[in-house]
Amino acid sequence: MKHKAFSVVELLVTIVIATIFLTAAYQLYSTILTDSGDTRKESAASNLAYDYLRRYSAFVSGTCSPNNFTFSNVPISEGSSSLGVATVNVTISCPLGTSTTVSQTTAGTYSLTVPTGISSLTVEAWGAGGGGSSGYYAGKGGAGGGGGEYRSSTLSVTAGSTYSYTVGTGGNGGAGGGTNSGVNGTDTTFNTNTVIARGGSAGTTSAAGSGGTGGTGSISYDGGTGFLVGAGVNNGGGGGSSAGSLSIGTSSTSTSGATAPTNGGNGGNGGTGSSTPTAGSVGANPGGGGGGGANSNTPPASSSGGKGADGKILINYNTSDLFKIVVSVTYNNPTNTVTYGTYKQI
Numbered sequence: 001m002k003h004k005a006f007s008v009v010e011l012l013v014t015i016v017i018a019t020i021f022l023t024a025a026y027q028l029y030s031t032i033l034t035d036s037g038d039t040r041k042e043s044a045a046s047n048l049a050y051d052y053l054r055r056y057s058a059f060v061s062g063t064c065s066p067n068n069f070t071f072s073n074v075p076i077s078e079g080s081s082s083l084g085v086a087t088v089n090v091t092i093s094c095p096l097g098t099s100t101t102v103s104q105t106t107a108g109t110y111s112l113t114v115p116t117g118i119s120s121l122t123v124e125a126w127g128a129g130g131g132g133s134s135g136y137y138a139g140k141g142g143a144g145g146g147g148g149e150y151r152s153s154t155l156s157v158t159a160g161s162t163y164s165y166t167v168g169t170g171g172n173g174g175a176g177g178g179t180n181s182g183v184n185g186t187d188t189t190f191n192t193n194t195v196i197a198r199g200g201s202a203g204t205t206s207a208a209g210s211g212g213t214g215g216t217g218s219i220s221y222d223g224g225t226g227f228l229v230g231a232g233v234n235n236g237g238g239g240g241s242s243a244g245s246l247s248i249g250t251s252s253t254s255t256s257g258a259t260a261p262t263n264g265g266n267g268g269n270g271g272t273g274s275s276t277p278t279a280g281s282v283g284a285n286p287g288g289g290g291g292g293g294a295n296s297n298t299p300p301a302s303s304s305g306g307k308g309a310d311g312k313i314l315i316n317y318n319t320s321d322l323f324k325i326v327v328s329v330t331y332n333n334p335t336n337t338v339t340y341g342t343y344k345q346i
Contacts, residue, residue: 041336048086049327070090076088090327123154129185129265130185130308132237132292132305136302141234142236144238145208145267145268147242147250148265148311149221149222152217182209182305186199188313203239212287224249228292229270236271239257239281244260252267265312271292286312
């Protein structure tokens with residue numbers, strides 16, 4: 001049996017089709033090789049950028065000045081043989097400037113979201129002052145309230161996390177027209193119980209208010225105690241001061257409010273006894289105890305005690321030691337740039 005031979009036309013068509021398939025296969029193979037090569041180059045550039053980032057992270061120290069450090073378009077020799085012509089850029093900046101302090105002296109609950117790059121902060125807290133008692137009806141002047149405690153700690157925190165804090169409420173003074181105790185000052189806290197500065201106790205119908213004590217925090221100073229006047233003294237006793245940031249609060253020893261140490265709040269003065277006795281004075285912020293109310297024997301009368309002052313909180317995070325470091329590596333064939341960045345706090 002004879003086989004029919006390919007005609008010239010059939011042979012040409014077969015050759016054309018084969019050529020098309022071979023060309024397509026070659027293009028696919030070339031694309032795969034190119035993509036693989038580009039991936040390897042990008043990986044090599046990423047490794048270089050990360051290596052430079054580690055180097056300069058170890059390099060920074062001290063206080064970050066406002067002047068940026070820039071290392072621009074410097075040729076790379078080590079580890080770049082597969083990249084062709086490659087350059088590196090390093091920029092070190094101070095994105096957040098200097099230290100920041102959050103201050104709050106009004107009683108209430110608040111929150112703080114930690115800024116990017118911040119890993120620690122310092123909390124200073126003063127408890128609220130206790131209220132003074134009213135005058136002891138037809139007997140003698142009332143008792144002064146105690147001052148708030150001071151507590152401070154430096155804490156590790158997580159950037160982006162939110163922390164709640166509460167400023168203590170100053171205790172009200174005892175109401176006049178009878179013999180009435182004041183109200184205790186409440187605590188100032190950060191993150192519920194991480195830092196607690198206790199409020200001062202109120203002046204009562206039998207005793208002066210004691211200073212806040214027993215809170216939580218690495219540095220602590222107790223508040224000062226109010227004053228209880230003796231029998232027959234119609235003026236109210238002075239309130240104790242809150243603690244300062246460097247020392248314990250001052251206790252009142254008379255009808256005058258105690259003078260506070262540095263950064264503390266003075267105690268309020270006791271009221272003045274007369275036929276129309278005056279109220280005790282309000283303690284000074286932060287955390288001063290209220291003064292005791294006054295008394296009158298003729299006609300019998302008593303005035304209200306002074307309110308204790310609200311507490312205070314200071315939250316400081318130091319951004320003068322926060323560096324932002326950005327490294328980029330640029331290479332050709334094809335032209336591409338890979339970038340890495342980080343924050344470092346000293």
